[in-house]
Structures are given as C-alpha cells and as structure tokens.
Amino acid sequence: MTKAIIWHNPRCSKSRAALAILEAAPGVEAEVVEYLKTPPSRAEIEAVLAKAGVRPSEALRKGEAVMKEIGLDVTDDQAVLDAMAAHPILIERAIVITDEGAVIARPPERVSELLSEGN
Numbered sequence: 001m002t003k004a005i006i007w008h009n010p011r012c013s014k015s016r017a018a019l020a021i022l023e024a025a026p027g028v029e030a031e032v033v034e035y036l037k038t039p040p041s042r043a044e045i046e047a048v049l050a051k052a053g054v055r056p057s058e059a060l061r062k063g064e065a066v067m068k069e070i071g072l073d074v075t076d077d078q079a080v081l082d083a084m085a086a087h088p089i090l091i092e093r094a095i096v097i098t099d100e101g102a103v104i105a106r107p108p109e110r111v112s113e114l115l116s117e118g119n
Contacts (some may be wrong), residue, residue, distance in 0.1 A: 007093065045091065053094070060080055
C-alpha cells in the first residue's frame, strides 16, 4: 500500500483532478490536507519542496493578489518560504507527497509519474 498526502484546494480544478488520479490508483491510500484550512509550517514547506526538487519560486502562485500587497522578491528563496508560510494561498496546488518523493501536480498527470516511481 502506497501512502500519499495531497495538499489540496477543493476549489481548484487541477487539484481536484490530481485527487481523482490518487483515488483511482490501485493500492494508494490518500490523505487529503486542505492546506488553506490547515497550513503547513515553513519547515514542512521547505522539506516538501526539497523532496520535490524544486526551488520555492517554482512552487509559488505568482498571480495571487497578496503578491502585490507584500511586494515579494521571488528571487529570495527564504523570503518566498516565509511568504508561503504566512500566506498559504501562495503555495502552488496540488502537491502530492509519498515516501518516494513529491510533485507539484501541474499538470495533474504528474501524480501518476510519482506513483509509478514507487513501483
């Protein structure tokens, strides 16, 4: 049994599609974390992005209104992590995490790539 955690936003069609792939995958037990309701800590964000092999700026939703409000320097990884922890809406969605690794599920089919790595 593969355990997978999805940082999920049910209002996002891509996040819903990623969750559907997880739920349809045989032998996968999915834990859904609505990260806007239960935000991850800065340390959790940093660890998951490291596991995914992406820089914080690559997992940043740059089009969110709060970006203009806070005047974030997207080239400063530490500032981006701080901003994501303070404003979880800035975290790209969905993110799927397993023991094998993590992916930003954009496109949602990246979930299948992660699951096939574990087999």
